[in-house]
Amino acid sequence: MLPFTLEKAQTVEEAMAAATAGARFIAGGTTLVDLMREEVERPERLIDINALPLADIHVEGDALVIGALARMADVAAHPEVQALQPLIAESLIEGASPQLRNMASIGGNLLQRVRCPYFRMLDAPCNKREPGSGCAAIDGLHAGHAILGTSNHCLATHPSDLAVALVALDATMRVMGPQGERNFPVEDLYRLPGDTPHLEHTLLPGELIIDVHVPAGAYSRRARYLKVRDRASYEFALVSAAAALDIEGGRIREARLAAGGVGTRPWRLRAVEEALIGKAPDRPAFEAAARLAVQDARPLKHNHYKVELLPRTIVRALEMTGEVA
Amino acid sequence: MIDREPTSSNAEAGSRPVPTLPISRRTVLQMTGGAASLVTIPNMSAQSAPAPGQIGKALERVRLIVNGEARELELDPRQSLLDVLRETLDLTGTKKGCNQGACGACTILLNGRRVVSCLTLAAMHDGAEITTIEGLAKGEELHPLQAAFIQHEGLQCGYCTPGQIMSGVGCIAEGHAGSPEEIQFWMSGNICRCGAYPGIVAAIADAAERT
Numbered sequence: 221m222l223p224f225t226l227e228k229a230q231t232v233e234e235a236m237a238a239a240t241a242g243a244r245f246i247a248g249g250t251t252l253v254d255l256m257r258e259e260v261e262r263p264e265r266l267i268d269i270n271a272l273p274l275a276d277i278h279v280e281g282d283a284l285v286i287g288a289l290a291r292m293a294d295v296a297a298h299p300e301v302q303a304l305q306p307l308i309a310e311s312l313i314e315g316a317s318p319q320l321r322n323m324a325s326i327g328g329n330l331l332q333r334v335r336c337p338y339f340r341m342l343d344a345p346c347n348k349r350e351p352g353s354g355c356a357a358i359d360g361l362h363a364g365h366a367i368l369g370t371s372n373h374c375l376a377t378h379p380s381d382l383a384v385a386l387v388a389l390d391a392t393m394r395v396m397g398p399q400g401e402r403n404f405p406v407e408d409l410y411r412l413p414g415d416t417p418h419l420e421h422t423l424l425p426g427e428l429i430i431d432v433h434v435p436a437g438a439y440s441r442r443a444r445y446l447k448v449r450d451r452a453s454y455e456f457a458l459v460s461a462a463a464a465l466d467i468e469g470g471r472i473r474e475a476r477l478a479a480g481g482v483g484t485r486p487w488r489l490r491a492v493e494e495a496l497i498g499k500a501p502d503r504p505a506f507e508a509a510a511r512l513a514v515q516d517a518r519p520l521k522h523n524h525y526k527v528e529l530l531p532r533t534i535v536r537a538l539e540m541t542g543e544v545a
Numbered sequence: 546m547i548d549r550e551p552t553s554s555n556a557e558a559g560s561r562p563v564p565t566l567p568i569s570r571r572t573v574l575q576m577t578g579g580a581a582s583l584v585t586i587p588n589m590s591a592q593s594a595p596a597p598g599q600i601g602k603a604l605e606r607v608r609l610i611v612n613g614e615a616r617e618l619e620l621d622p623r624q625s626l627l628d629v630l631r632e633t634l635d636l637t638g639t640k641k642g643c644n645q646g647a648c649g650a651c652t653i654l655l656n657g658r659r660v661v662s663c664l665t666l667a668a669m670h671d672g673a674e675i676t677t678i679e680g681l682a683k684g685e686e687l688h689p690l691q692a693a694f695i696q697h698e699g700l701q702c703g704y705c706t707p708g709q710i711m712s713g714v715g716c717i718a719e720g721h722a723g724s725p726e727e728i729q730f731w732m733s734g735n736i737c738r739c740g741a742y743p744g745i746v747a748a749i750a751d752a753a754e755r756t
Contacts, residue, residue: 249666320734452730
C-alpha cells in the first residue's frame with residue numbers, strides 16, 4: 221500500500237473542505253482498503269468520516285430516510301425498513317457477507333467500484349483505471365459483464381444490489397457540497413461509461429452523500445429482490461431483478477422494475493413497467509413484458525446467456541411478489 | 546517492540562494446554578522466512594504494511610482494548626487491524642487468508658460485531674474494543690462454541706477455525722442460528738477449504754441452543 225495521511229472529520233464542513241482539497245472519504249473501507257492494497261486506488265490523503273452524525277434511519281412523512289453512514293446490516297435489520305420497504309432489506313441481505321454488512325456504509329455501497337477482474341489487474345489494460353489504455357474484457361473473459369449500457373471502452377457492471385432496489389423504488393439522495401445541498405434521483409448518480417469510463421458518478425468535487433430518501437408507493441410492500449448467482453449466498457449477481465407491483469381489481473396499476481448484473485449502471489426497466497400496466501398479473505403477461513428488457517442488449521461471446529437469463533429472472537421476481545402477504 | 550521470546554500464549558496450537566517450548570513455532574517461521582520450503586506463510590507476512598516509521602509519515606497514536614486489555618500503540622495508517630493484531634500485538638490466532646475480505650479467516654469482534662479485520666485500518670479504531678479468538682476462553686475453560694467445534698469436529702486443518710468461531714459467536718449473538726439453513730446463509734462469509742461445513746453448522750447449532 222502506498223503512503224497516505226489519515227485525518228478524522230468531526231463535522232460535515234471539515235469533511236467537505238478536506239475533500240475539496242483532494243482528500244478521499246473513507247467510511248467502512250471495505251472497497252477502498254482492498255483497492256489501495258492492490259494499488260488500484262492511490263489516495264494520498266484520506267478523511268475518516270465515521271464520526272459524522274449521518275447514521276440515522278427514520279421515517280419522514282411517508283418516506284424512509286437512510287443516513288449515508290448507516291451500516292448495511294443495521295439498515296437491513298431495521299424494523300421500519302422491513303415494514304415499509306422490504307425490498308431494501310432483501311437487497312441488502314443478498315449482498316456481501318455478514319461481516320462486510322457490519323462494516324460497509326450505505327454511501328460507500330452506492331459508490332463502490334466495479335468488480336471487473338481487469339480493473340484490479342495492474343498489468344492489464346483498463347480504461348476505467350487508466351483512461352485510454354483499452355479494455356481487456358472485450359477480447360478477454362467477460363462472462364460476468366454487462367449486456368446493457370456498454371461501450372467499446374468498458375463492459376463492467378455496477379455491483380451494488382442496494383442501488384438496484386433504490387433505482388426501482390425512485391429513491392432520491394441528498395448530497396452536501398461546497399456549493400450547498402442538492403437532491404437528485406439515485407439513478408442519476410450513475411454515468412454510462414461511453415468513452416469516459418473512468419468517470420463513474422455525478423458527484424462534484426467535495427460533495428458528500430448525506431442520506432437517501434425512499435418514497436412510499438402502493439407497490440412498496442409487494443416487492444421482491446431476486447439474485448441469480450454462482451452460489452447461494454455471498455456472491456455477486458450474474459443477473460438480479462428488483463420487482464414491485466401495485467395490483468387492484470386483478471390488474472396491475474403500477475410496476476417498478478430494475479435489474480443488476482446486466483448493466484453498466486443499475487438498470488431501470490421502464491419499457492417492462494409500462495407493458496405491465498393494466499394487465500392481469502399472470503405468467504403470460506410477465507413473459508411478454510420481460511422480453512422488452514433485452515431489446516437493446518449487446519451481448520458478447522461469453523455473456524450471451526444473460527439475454528435469456530434476464531427475462532427469466534424478471535418473470536420469477538414478478539411471480540415472487542405474489543408470495544408477499 | 547514485538548516480543549520475539551516464547552510466550553505463554555499458545556495461540557497457534559489452539560487453546561489446549563501444550564508444554565512450553567524453548568522456541569515457538571512462530572519464531573521458527575520468522576527465522577526461516579527466506580527458506581523456499583516455507584514461502585507461503587512468511588510471504589503473506591511480508592506483504593503486510595511496512596514497519597511504523599519507515600516512510601517518515603506521522604504515526605497515529607491509537608488506543609485499543611484488546612481482549613479486555615488496554616493497548617497504547619503508534620501505528621502507520623496503512624496497517625490493517627489484522628496486521629496490528631498479528632504483527633504488533635503478536636496475537637496470531639487471527640489468521641490471514643485472502644487479505645481481501647473474501648474468506649473470513651480474519652474475523653474478529655469489533656465493538657461486539659463480527660468484521661473482517663483485513664479490510665479495516667487499525668488507526669481508524671481509536672478506543673475500540675476488540676475480541677479475538679485468544680479472548681474467548683476463560684482461563685482453561687473453553688467458550689461454549691470452542692468446545693462445540695471440538696465435539697462436532699468443525700475443522701480439519703484448522704486454519705479457518707478462529708475466523709469460523711468468531712463469526713459463529715457473532716452469528717449466534719445476532720440471532721441468526723435458528724436452523725441449519727439459516728446458519729449456512731449467515732456463515733457464508735467464512736470459507737473452509739477442507740469442507741468441514743457439516744461439523745461447523747452442527748457446532749454452531751449446538752452452541753446456539755445452549756446459550
